[in-house]
Amino acid sequence: MTAYEVMLLNRNGWEWWNDTTTLWDRPWQDSGECPADLRTLYIAQLAIWFVTAFSHKFVEAKHNDYFVMYGHHVATLGLVSLSYFNGWQPIGLSTLFVHDSSDIVVDLLKMVNYLGYDAKSGLFLAEGFFAINLVTWFLMRTYFFLLKVIRSTIPKDLFAPGWGDYNRSAPLISPQNACRLLLIVLSLMHVYWYCLFWRILVRLLRGSAGHEAGREYEGSSDSEPEENGKKANVNARKRTFRLQMLTDNWPVQVFGVC
Template identity: 30%
Template structure:
């Protein structure tokens, strides 16, 4: 609750860095409306999922796996998560690969994520596209609603506290990214996470429906392999590179580069001017070349930037040109640690299945799902019973 109040306070206060085409009052009202609209949509998806899931489970799935109320509730909760992740992934893909052609190069040149510098991406000269404004308002509303639902409405899993920390960190990251206009890097971070969540949502849904083995067309087994692959590729490889190159190295390369003098413009005339970030640049210039991690004749993104040298010359404290640099790095690093926690749970599912010869849904229940008292009484110690057989 405190964090939500802080979000509305920051939006209402406004920011010289933020999305210049959206007045603070309008942004606050848009977020409030989005929270209500997203919550209503979630309720609608839940009701439809319960109705459709009950019928499909009864007539199509072997053994009617959703006949237990607890299983049906978990299926319902995961269906709206799937709907959210698919819709957000589609919007983010549209922004990155259709609208923002230059953003596609982030795979090979992370410095492009910070050109123009976020200080120059607002106001009259370079307004943030409406699609990104829509994305951020929706994402903030989704995570606020998700955090509320996780705390008060949804069934609890064994990663309850890990997921709750994830919600809190994500709300903070979306708010910081919006306030300081770090929208290029923020959109990609959201895309990498949402895209990799889709196979995971499907895996949980297939597991609740017990679509494993030949009767379930091996959907659980196939999607498990896909989930592990996308998790490693998106959360460890892409996000790991994004965290180190795009968040730790690239902003310092751009903000401290000789070309940075043209990264900010006068709002009324749109003419280049020296940024306040570079006010002390001449003091760091060396007689035989450039300082701050750059060498003489260097071009932005040519690979010659030495991030360690930039820290040695400019110090390890926060730089005036990179607000909340270390705070954002710490929040993103926390997300990466949580990725490892969930990956260990994913791997543990297959280990339990192989070592104890259980079914997939039993392995997932032991490692992740947990069970209610109602389920325990209705189906006591299913794994132990299988071993006895």
């Protein structure tokens, strides 16, 4: 998905990414229809987020950040829909690129974790990808999201001369302001999860076992009685230090009992 988004951004010379004043333009307003490849991306993204929202609501166990995660799904669905139907594909594409590019490391982290490539026997691959995730999450979802996307939502010179690129007027209750509000909400969620990553890491470095450090995220769920019944089998298996880490779409054990 990220490669497809890079192709779309590269088609116009990365103008939307480099010049944030263009993110709220409507490049296909006159023609009335955006290109087929960009429309395909939006359809795929809407389908993915509908599925993840449904899964989070009806399939997955409830963790401590259940409502934050569900709010993230709803906000993303709202942003994708608003940007497409109002012709703001530049801001939508840039937001999707920031999210999906940071998910590359998260997906690799899930893969090595599921394969058991952690600790010394796994060449510390899970631990290494978790450390890389701390960097990529900060760069894409905190730094670049603020520098590119959020900056485009702030009125010109509101906080400092030359900072802020939003130069359009709109009623208080309007699709533009709804989109801007959802982007700010997403940014706050990114910071919340990034702090959670560091909090889990600090607890590990202080000597907490990985599954204990992860309880802060896990909380309680309906599956807890069933898990307690399997403790004897779990204790007989190999234990490693794992975290319970949160991805953008679903929870993933990153250093726990295997």
